[in-house]
Amino acid sequence: MNAFGKFLVAGLLVGGVSVPAFAQISDSETTTSTVRIIQGIALTKVNNLAFGTVVRPSTGTNTVTISTTSDTPALTGGGDAVLLSSGTKTRASYTAAGEGNQSVSITVPASVTMTGSVSGSIVVTLTPEATSDTLSGALGSTGGFSGDGTLYVGGAFSVSSSTASGDYSGSFSTTLAYN
Numbered sequence: 001m002n003a004f005g006k007f008l009v010a011g012l013l014v015g016g017v018s019v020p021a022f023a024q025i026s027d028s029e030t031t032t033s034t035v036r037i038i039q040g041i042a043l044t045k046v047n048n049l050a051f052g053t054v055v056r057p058s059t060g061t062n063t064v065t066i067s068t069t070s071d072t073p074a075l076t077g078g079g080d081a082v083l084l085s086s087g088t089k090t091r092a093s094y095t096a097a098g099e100g101n102q103s104v105s106i107t108v109p110a111s112v113t114m115t116g117s118v119s120g121s122i123v124v125t126l127t128p129e130a131t132s133d134t135l136s137g138a139l140g141s142t143g144g145f146s147g148d149g150t151l152y153v154g155g156a157f158s159v160s161s162s163t164a165s166g167d168y169s170g171s172f173s174t175t176l177a178y179n
Contacts, residue, residue: 038099100137118166
């Protein structure tokens, strides 16, 4: 071996032999697949929203309200309207059946328009007791609304001396959905 060859071999031995590095060409990772299966959900109306019979004021305006906490309507405002004892008076109420311990959303429109049987209309502002809830019970069981098991919807409307006589009626949808 000539001097150059010896020098080259000595340099490689002292400096180490460099081996080209190769990129990793495959890898794997374990992934877990999961799902939660729950039963369907059902909303059942128990009572309609009913304000009873109101004698319109001779002057001024009154607001008739049924709250979410009572079936008894209340009058406020500067008119002299009267609530009669006749007629059905109830807040709207609903029960639910669905998977226990599941979060749900409750959707009620902001208002409903009731149309008079003779003429006119009345806009009722709707007030749900809640817009979300967690159904009672545990996963694997049927649960209902928390508390007393019932969802209530109340409402309020104005009545004045110019409100037309007649029976007023309107419909609205209440929706219950899993989150």
